Amino acid sequence: MKRTIGVAALALAIAVPGCNRAPEKKGIALVTKAMDSEFWLVLADGAKTAAAEHPDYELVISSPDREINVDQQVSILENQIRRGVKALIVDPAGTAQVNSTLEQAVARGIPVVLIDTDAPFAKKSSYIGTDNAKGGSLAATGMVAAIGTSGDVVLISGVPGNESQDARAKGFLDEIAKTPGIKVVAQQPGNSERQLGLTVMENLLTAHPNIKGVFATNDQMALGAMEAVEARKLRGKIAIIGFDATKEAANAIVEGKMTGSVAQSPREMGRQGVLAAIALAEGRTVPKLVDTGTEYVDAKNAAKYAK
Amino acid sequence: MSRGGARILLGRLAPLLGLVILCVVLALTSPHFLTADNLVNVLRQSSVNALLALGQLVVIITAGIDLSIGSILGVSSVVLAMQLRAGVPPLAAVTGTLVLGALVGLLNGLLLTRLKLPHPFISTLGTMNVARGAAMILAAGVPISGLPDGFRMPFNGDLFGIPAAVIVVAIAGLLVHLLLERTVYGRDLFAIGGNREAARLAGVPVSSRLELAYLVSGLMAAVSSLVLAARMNSGFPLAGTGAELDAIAAVIIGGASFFGGVGTVGGTLIGALFIGLLRNGLNLLDVSAYWQMIVIGVVIVAAVVIDVLRARQGD
Numbered sequence: 001m002k003r004t005i006g007v008a009a010l011a012l013a014i015a016v017p018g019c020n021r022a023p024e025k026k027g028i029a030l031v032t033k034a035m036d037s038e039f040w041l042v043l044a045d046g047a048k049t050a051a052a053e054h055p056d057y058e059l060v061i062s063s064p065d066r067e068i069n070v071d072q073q074v075s076i077l078e079n080q081i082r083r084g085v086k087a088l089i090v091d092p093a094g095t096a097q098v099n100s101t102l103e104q105a106v107a108r109g110i111p112v113v114l115i116d117t118d119a120p121f122a123k124k125s126s127y128i129g130t131d132n133a134k135g136g137s138l139a140a141t142g143m144v145a146a147i148g149t150s151g152d153v154v155l156i157s158g159v160p161g162n163e164s165q166d167a168r169a170k171g172f173l174d175e176i177a178k179t180p181g182i183k184v185v186a187q188q189p190g191n192s193e194r195q196l197g198l199t200v201m202e203n204l205l206t207a208h209p210n211i212k213g214v215f216a217t218n219d220q221m222a223l224g225a226m227e228a229v230e231a232r233k234l235r236g237k238i239a240i241i242g243f244d245a246t247k248e249a250a251n252a253i254v255e256g257k258m259t260g261s262v263a264q265s266p267r268e269m270g271r272q273g274v275l276a277a278i279a280l281a282e283g284r285t286v287p288k289l290v291d292t293g294t295e296y297v298d299a300k301n302a303a304k305y306a307k
Numbered sequence: 308m309s310r311g312g313a314r315i316l317l318g319r320l321a322p323l324l325g326l327v328i329l330c331v332v333l334a335l336t337s338p339h340f341l342t343a344d345n346l347v348n349v350l351r352q353s354s355v356n357a358l359l360a361l362g363q364l365v366v367i368i369t370a371g372i373d374l375s376i377g378s379i380l381g382v383s384s385v386v387l388a389m390q391l392r393a394g395v396p397p398l399a400a401v402t403g404t405l406v407l408g409a410l411v412g413l414l415n416g417l418l419l420t421r422l423k424l425p426h427p428f429i430s431t432l433g434t435m436n437v438a439r440g441a442a443m444i445l446a447a448g449v450p451i452s453g454l455p456d457g458f459r460m461p462f463n464g465d466l467f468g469i470p471a472a473v474i475v476v477a478i479a480g481l482l483v484h485l486l487l488e489r490t491v492y493g494r495d496l497f498a499i500g501g502n503r504e505a506a507r508l509a510g511v512p513v514s515s516r517l518e519l520a521y522l523v524s525g526l527m528a529a530v531s532s533l534v535l536a537a538r539m540n541s542g543f544p545l546a547g548t549g550a551e552l553d554a555i556a557a558v559i560i561g562g563a564s565f566f567g568g569v570g571t572v573g574g575t576l577i578g579a580l581f582i583g584l585l586r587n588g589l590n591l592l593d594v595s596a597y598w599q600m601i602v603i604g605v606v607i608v609a610a611v612v613i614d615v616l617r618a619r620q621g622d
Contacts, residue, residue, distance in 0.1 A: 036545045038449050065439065066548055160597055186593045194450065194539060195546065199352050203590035206345045207337070223452075227540055231463075248452055 046270030070094035087277035095119035136171025150181030151212035197224025213239035250305035353583030362527030370567025378438035380547030383532035388542025412525015416518030450543035462537035500567025
């Protein structure tokens with residue numbers, strides 16, 4: 001008996017600090033793909049800033065543990081719908097898988113704003129985010145600027161089937177195809193994870209020792225690839241281009257370890273996502289499509305992202 | 308030799324045979340595979356999984372499972388990086404990290420034996436989530452990069468062309484081998500895995516032995532975090548996500564039995580190497596992402612099928 005009480009007390013002690021008292025506010029929910037990198041934290045920060053200006057709304061931010069856990073995101077969305085939020089702001093982890101859940105939301109009168117990753121979901125109220133294909137093409141232009149108009153390059157892509165990562169890869173491939181001297185000799189998945197970025201790059205350097213550049217569809221994988229290049233003492237000989245322009249990547253660009261990255265505006269996605277959600281909850285209309293912009297970052301302008 | 312003896316020998320040789328077949332296939336299909344540089348590369352890439360698998364082996368021998376090692380790897384790498392970034396001397400930071408891993412492992416054991424949770428799947432699943440959450444909180448969700456050379460060299464450098472990580476695996480493998488095969492603790496672990504009730508009646512202190520097994524598993528996860536952090540030049544809260552599954556696969560491919568009581572260090576290291584070679588080969592051959600998943604899944608299931616068939620023959 002004593003033991004049971006002890007366990008119960010322990011469970012309570014763990015549970016209580018984690019749950020907030022729900023005040024009588026109108027709920028809106030932001031559901032991201034993960035919360036494991038600077039990108040998400042900045043996005044969440046932008047969202048919180050916007051929500052703070054509207055005290056009658058309560059913003060709940062949640063995410064699955066990893067980008068790859070699409071099913072977990074679906075469950076989170078279902079929970080938020082049942083909770084009766086007034087609007088959903090979603091960064092879909094799997095654009096096809098979340099569709100039917102988003103249908104449920106709209107059927108219950110909950111407007112859906114997509115951010116960061118667009119999905120072929122006809123009933124969305126708005127998409128606010130980066131034109132990922134355009135970002136990919138910026139990376140390709142940066143690659144040509146770095147290595148010239150000939151040579152072999154490799155591509156490290158994200159979780160297979162992830163729309164925004166795939167769009168970056170496609171944008172890169174389409175643009176690089178305009179320079180016939182440059183050949184993409186391999187495209188391998190790094191699942192957006194740093195550890196895999198390192199391993200995959202090591203293996204690609206073995207299979208293709210003469211490559212002149214690598215484009216990774218996010219900075220985590222690019223930073224992993226960078227460690228592989230550093231270990232082989234090839235700094236400066238292989239152009240490394242990532243995506244996101246995180247602080248860490250920008251610092252690596254300043255130090256000359258990385259070549260470039262494509263900056264997005266996660267803060268704007270978070271901020272405008274919340275503002276659109278509140279507008280919709282109050283019955284106003286919002287633009288269908290908002291491009292939050294991209295910028296190619298290299299040694300010339302990396303300092304402002306590095307801080 | 309009796310038929311039983313031949314079967315046991317075949318069972319022991321199966322992992323090695325699988326490894327040799329894989330090597331031949333890769334050598335025939337990729338001109339880059341059979342080079343000293345690439346093989347050293349695969350050894351280095353397999354080292355983290357090998358260390359995790361050594362800990363997992365000890366637990367699987369007791370007919371248990373440890374799902375928390377990937378998360379222990381994550382939280383250890385974060386705590387290690389935080390200490391190093393705060394200027395703690397490498398030796399002290401490494402010691403602190405190892406103690407942390409061992410303590411989390413011991414906690415797994417205590418949850419199982421003292422709280423009498425029904426199966427280690429439950430206790431270590433709990434720890435898996437708690438440790439991952441703690442790693443995310445401590446690191447505020449982002450990687451902690453830029454570790455001092457004084458720490459990185461011993462774990463990421465080379466000694467006569469052999470990666471330091473491989474030497475760490477060799478030492479750890481030898482110690483685990485001695486523990487399992489040369490001490491009364493090891494014999495007890497096999498006895499518990501073979502038949503827990505019989506072991507208890509024979510006077511084996513089952514609880515304290517199980518606590519030891521999980522402690523070793525947690526400790527090995529912390530050791531793997533040293534190698535990984537040195538390699539990545541950072542500690543990051545997501546490190547080792549899903550790594551427990553690769554470690555379990557390595558142990559099973561290496562001929563250990565999920566039913567307990569069977570398993571060797573040599574087999575487990577071969578299992579880890581097998582997975583490393585497979586991923587390396589798939590990259591070298593530029594196999595598409597979707598096919599990679601299928602190949603790895605099929606290999607894992609095949610290894611378990613072999614285990615089940617072996618156990619059935621043993622009846």
